[in-house]
Amino acid sequence: MNQLVERFLRYVSFDTKSDPSNKLCPSSPGQMTFAQALKQEMLEMGLKEVSLDNNGYLMAKLPSNVTYDVPAIGFVAHMDTAPDASGKNVKPQLIKNYQGGGIALGDSGEQLTPAQYPDLTSLHGHDIITTDGTTLLGADNKAGIAEILTAVAYLTEYPEIPHGDICIGFTPDEEIGRGADLFDVEKFGAKWAYTIDGGPVGELEYENFNAARADVIAHGVNVHPGTAKNKMINSMNIAAQFQLMMPSHETPECTEGYEGFYHLGGAEMSVAKSHLVYILRDFEREGLEKRKAFMQQKVDELNAQLERGSVELQLTDNYYNMKEMVEPHFHVIEIAKRAMQQCDVEPMIKPIRGGTDGARLSFMGLPCPNIFTGGYNFHGIHEFITVQGMEKAVEVIVKIAQETAAE
Template sequence: MTLDSQDRKELLERFLRYVQVDTQSDENSTSFPSTEKQKDLARMLVEELKALGLSDAAMDQWGYVYATLPSNIPADHPAHGKVPTIGLIAHLDTYFGTPGGGVKPQVIENYAGGDITLPGDSNQVIRYAENPNLARCLGHTLITSDGTTLLGADDKAGIAEIMTALAWMQRHPEFLHGTVRVAFTPDEEVGRGTEHFDVPGFGARYAYTLDGSDLGEIEDETFCADSALVTVEGHDVHPGYAKDKMTNAVRVAAAIIERLPKDFLPETTEGRQPYLHPYDIRGDVSKVEVKFLVRAFSEEELHQQEATLQRIVEEVRASFPQAKVSITIKESYRNMAYAIRKEPQVLEVALEAVRRMGLEPVRKAIRGGTDGARLSFMGLLTPNIWAGGQNFHSVQEWVSLEWMAKAAECALNILALWVERAGA
């Protein structure tokens, strides 16, 4: 299962088409999806899926796109009726914190090495020394933004790869596969991508998200994740007459942030280290809200981080007795490894698919999350495979077309392996 030059050309065309559709989600929205514009790409994909022969393709009321590629296994084949339905999933939205509209993709053919200056902002330079994967992509076709927006490889690379794998199967009817279910989800970036996902209706036994980064990476672990909201209520009076009267909520919030352990921040941690991340603060003297991400690979460490934040809040509350300080913790998702280890074959197939391609699989734990984390606990075990994007959430995001092509080939190998296993 190898993509030829025409397949790669179409993969590039799809990707360039998708990234120019603004699908930025909104963390502060209470609607679902959080932005209606995500449905613009969803509607486009429904039409493309139908053109590829997936006649049931549709977008539901929540903005999810679902479609089915029926099994083509002959009745006399040993695997007939035995192959589990497999899902392929990617997300529609792009990160809310970086401009995502008006993307102007730059295509660099036969990358020769060196720094890449982005044409829309000469101050934005993807530096060779700071991006070691550029050395692995010499001679590749690279795609970047113009430096004024993100690119959207997270996760429109995954969408393009799934669509390309479907197109390849349409052109190669001799390739045997079981029933394939496809889903494109909204609002992954705001942590709500599975909120209305219809797992029973989807009907897959196992699934794979294409939402990772480096060539050959298979991710079967995520953080355990919670969010925390610290609310500080102060008392505002005219600053010229504030002595013994004012309680400044801004100062209280600053004291909480200052007390955070310096060894447990995103900018000081790596690998399997947990972190506390104050990522949004807004308000005034009267009231301030601080949003935190709490992340760890085990629930025990997660609760330790939350206990640390609770302790800091209590200390600051004692230092500012006139302020009202509260904290609310909300569960986001849990480490998918807890679920996947119960049925390891879903991971084993992905690892073998990479080996079939002549690559050594890299099994990784994600310092983040995917839709697959929640889906795995909703009964749909869903490891993550690479999509190729680099520098996610940044105006310096880039992707290799060759790595994208390999991701599509990996998806095809996964489908082939499930047929082999069923027919053995």
């Protein structure tokens, strides 16, 4: 079996599901076990400056093999898997030379069908790795790790390919939004980097939402319902009134592409106090500011209308569109595009309707767009990846290193 597939299958055998309820970093012990195994492997590969810190951040370097100045570049992937599905006892199945039709996922009764997943129709002749229908696969993001290390092994094996310093960073807890929290950009040492954490072949992403959270708190008064007349103020009614003031079509279920939204994601309610939690998303920073101002305006209007009780608003920015930080260094994108084209991959540039660790890293001084892994249907039991897609990712990583040295 080729080195890439062997690596990938070995990595998915580690249970590294992150745990949002755990405040520690990494949030689950399995991530540290996996990090230690990777550290050992990287040492055996002869990589330099291999270090694993107490928070589970694993870094290493493949030193430059040229005598002239080439900017150090980085490749980043995450070691954890999504909390949405089990990542324990993953039993991958390899379907060689897929010829269409449904794929049974083990004995689980679950299937991958082209009707449900039209992407399959473009994958005839590919070797597809799926789950057995009881867990996720973990291609997100262990495919990224396998691809980066296979590319680095290739560069080591073919020293005639010129490259500068290649910095490698594997992070914990990306799936619970903490992967960039304790990332030491200075120690990492790259001028820019790529997360290898996207989906189908060709994906290249450098735009994501600007994101804020809005806490709307309605205050009421609780009194025994039997003697409540003219005394009780039911905060739940105030909260409901507020939600009805929000634009009903600017919601996740009514938007796509570059459209932003307001989303009521959760609520805790009682007569005395109700707490609504919204997330606000917009690709433009100015758009996000307008959404925040709109909410404040509605809170003020409601307070003016209310005879009794009150409502307050707290706004917190979460992350910003990395485009702001990547565009001033557009060669970062140009190099990736060129590398893809040289590997016969058509770059597919699309906005991410979410955030990435790369977005946060971009604002920490490390411009960091996202590149495909070759995987599909992340975070659930229908996750799969193709061997050919993974091989393309390896080729693209090698080419990016080579192109950077050729600039």
